[in-house]
Amino acid sequence: LVSREAHPSSSIVKIGNTEVGGDTFTVIGGPCSIESLNQSLDIARVVKDAGSHVFRGGAFKPRTSPYAFQGLGEEGLKILRKVSQHTGLPTVTEVVDAGDVGLITEYVDCLQIGARNMQNYRLLKEVGQGRKPVLLKRGLSATLEETLLAAEYIYHEGNHQVILCERGIRTYETATRNTLDLNGVAWLKQRSHLPVLVDPSHGTGVRELVIPMSRAAVAVGADGIIVETHTNPAEALSDGHQALTEVMYQELIKEIMPIVHAM
Numbered sequence: 485l486v487s488r489e490a491h492p493s494s495s496i497v498k499i500g501n502t503e504v505g506g507d508t509f510t511v512i513g514g515p516c517s518i519e520s521l522n523q524s525l526d527i528a529r530v531v532k533d534a535g536s537h538v539f540r541g542g543a544f545k546p547r548t549s550p551y552a553f554q555g556l557g558e559e560g561l562k563i564l565r566k567v568s569q570h571t572g573l574p575t576v577t578e579v580v581d582a583g584d585v586g587l588i589t590e591y592v593d594c595l596q597i598g599a600r601n602m603q604n605y606r607l608l609k610e611v612g613q614g615r616k617p618v619l620l621k622r623g624l625s626a627t628l629e630e631t632l633l634a635a636e637y638i639y640h641e642g643n644h645q646v647i648l649c650e651r652g653i654r655t656y657e658t659a660t661r662n663t664l665d666l667n668g669v670a671w672l673k674q675r676s677h678l679p680v681l682v683d684p685s686h687g688t689g690v691r692e693l694v695i696p697m698s699r700a701a702v703a704v705g706a707d708g709i710i711v712e713t714h715t716n717p718a719e720a721l722s723d724g725h726q727a728l729t730e731v732m733y734q735e736l737i738k739e740i741m742p743i744v745h746a747m
C-alpha cells in the first residue's frame with residue numbers, strides 16, 4: 485500500500501493546515517523535550533519567526549537511561565496546546581505507549597513514533613486506527629524495507645496520513661551519534677509515495693553538523709527536516725549538545741532556502 489507501484493503520485497499529508505510532501509519543503513523545529521511553558525514559548529517564537537511550519541517537542545521521552553529526564557507527560561501536552569494557541573503553529577510529539585494514543589491525540593496535530601518503537605506493532609496498529617498524521621522514524625538498526633513495512637502496518641489499519649523520517653542508523657562510526665543515511669532518503673523517495681523527512685539532529689548528534697546535513701537533505705530530495713533547537717542549549721534537559729542555538733537556527737533557514745528554491 486505504501487509503494488509507488490500501488491500509488492504512483494506522491495502523497496501529501498496534512499499536519500494541521502501545513503502540507504507535507506508534494507512541492508513543499510516543510511521545516512519542523514523545537515526542543516527535544518518540553519521543559520516548561522516559558523521555555524517552549526521562547527523556542528516556538530524563534531521557530532516561527534524563522535518561518536518554520538511545525539513545532540516539535542517531547543512530553544513522553546524514550547530515554548536510553550532510566551535516570552535521565554523522562555518528560556513532563558500530560559503537563560507537556562498541555563504546554564504544546566498552549567504553544568499552538570499562542571503561535572498558530574501545529575505540533576508534533578512522540579507517543580511511546582499504545583495506551584497513550586487517545587490522550588495525545590487530543591492535544592497535538594501529529595503523532596511521532598520514535599526510532600526505538602518503529603517495530604512496536606501494537607503501537608503502530610493503534611495509531612493506524614486513528615486519523616491523526618503519523619511521523620514514523622526509522623529504527624536505529626532497521627533496514628529500509630523494514631521501515632516501509634512498519635509504515636504498511638499503519639496504512640493497512642486505515643490511516644493513510646503517514647510521513648517517513650530518516651534519523652540516522654547505528655554503524656561502526658563513533659565520531660557522530662548516528663550515521664545519517666541519505667542513500668535511504670533517495671531510495672525511500674523512489675520506492676514509496678509517502679513524504680520523507682530528515683532529522684539531522686539525531687542523525688549526527690552534533691550541533692555543528694546539523695546545518696551541512698540539512699543542506700544535503702534538501703539536495704537529496706527530502707520533503708522536509710525536523711530539527712532540535714533551544715534558546716539555552718547548555719541547560720537543556722535532553723539532547724542539548726545537538727540543539728541549534730537561536731542564531732544557528734536562523735542561519736539554517738537562510739542557508740537551506742536557496743537550495744529549496746533551486747530544486
Ligand code: PEP
Nearest residue numbers: 516598599600621651686
Ligand atoms: C526525538 O525526536 O527526540 C527522538 C527521541 O528521536 P528518535 O526516536 O529518532 O531517537
Ligand code: MN
Nearest residue numbers: 516712722723
Ligand atoms: Mn532528542
